[in-house]
Amino acid sequence: MNSRNRQFGWIQLTLICAFVSHLVMAQTPKPVPAPSSNPASASSLNIDPSLLAKANAGDAAAQVQVGEQYAHAGATEYFRTVAAQDYQQATAWYLKAANQKFVDGELHLAALYRDGGNGFPRDMEQAAAWYLKASNQGDVTAQGTLAVLYSMGQGVPHDDAEAYFWFDIAASVKGPNQEKYAANRQMIGERITADELADVQDRVAAWKAAHPQPDSSK
Secondary structure (H helix, E strand, O other): OOHHHHHHHHHHHHOOOOOOOOOOOOOOOOOOOOOOOOHHHHHHOOOOHHHHHHHHOOOHHHHHHHHHHHHHHHHOOOOHHHHHHHHHHHHHHHHHHHOOOOHHHHHHHHHHHHHOEOOEOOOHHHHHHHHHHHHHOOOHHHHHHHHHHHHHOOOOOOOHHHHHHHHHHHHOOOOOOHHHHHHHHHHHHOOOOHHHHHHHHHHHHHHHHHOOOOOOOO
């Protein structure tokens, strides 16, 4: 099996929902509406009033949980007629958490834009932007995903050196995917020049010096 096929095999394993054939780049995203605090709307989804109160008070973890309630509603058959509206509400709540630099909010936004569906437009540029934010905060899963995006040119320009950069950073953290990140780093390394490799290794060293490397189970 050649390196290209091995890479795509790993991509399919780690990003099953994200990268199917013929991904369509979305148009410029529309502004996200402010989340509703309408008790009737929340009660129709059986959202715990105390959870909603915490979310409205600015608790980032609660905001993500409320967003998940709306996203789940948008994915179900019962709520199909208002699915797009529910996804917009989910996005707005995730955005509130992400704007507080809450990584879980950033990851939920990235996944929602990555997958789209039920009237909510896929937007790989937005997905990549949120994966980058989470990556810069040290999230290993986001780093590995961002590396894949650069290796394929999805939501970002195709850039093997940048893919190597993020695979290398992700591979430096202990976790179940560490070996996969290292293997993909090696394959990507075969596609860049010696000068590019030296430059990106300098960048990696500088990044690691500036960012603590957490132990991760992701």
